[in-house]
Amino acid sequence: MNRFKNLRTIALLCVVLIAVLTVSTAITQIKKGKTRPMTTEQWMEGVMAPHSAALRKGLQAEPADDKAWEKLAMHAALLNEASYVLMADDRCPDEEWANAASEILRQGSADALKAIEARDLEAAKIASASIGAACKACHSVHRKKE
Ligand code: HEC
Secondary structure: OHHHHHHHHHHHHHHHHHHHHHHHHHHHHHHEOOOOOOEHHHHHHHHHHHHHHHHHHHHHOOOOOHHHHHHHHHHHHHHHHHHHHOOOOOOOOOHHHHHHHHHHHHHHHHHHHHHHHOOOHHHHHHHHHHHHHHHHHHHHHHOOOO
């Protein structure tokens, strides 16, 4: 009788332990990948914010020459690359993150690049807005309010 009780207690403890470990791994994943030193915060501040802002402002100002368009292509290409970085090194904790990074951000930035190459200002603005939707989709779930 007692032996069964002990087994049940051990089983219960295992379940609790697994739950705690899963939650804490998910939290560290969000803030940082598994093996590389860069934090999500650094990537956001150094890449996501400046390049998405530069793309949006550059489109609003209407690029005047090829050089200006090429600058915009660079911003869009870096945001596209970001859709891979955010999925790498076990940083991605769940479906919402994966959808925001590898679907919305990847597609929006690829569409932006295509529109920029075609010098299609309106299409590029629409794509830039959908990049903004990717930020929102991930932040609404994973960016904790302070
Ligand atoms: C797949 C998820 C994801 C996507 C997509 C994403 N972010 Fe973030 N972002 C985060 C997380 C998580 C944090 C909170 C990081 C922390 O505090 O550790 C964050 C924080 C930030 C911060 C605050 C950084 C700081 O210094 O505290 C900025 C700014 C930011 N994101 C900008 C952007 C912009 C702009 C985009 C879209 C172009 C974007 N992010 C897309 C997950 C994402």
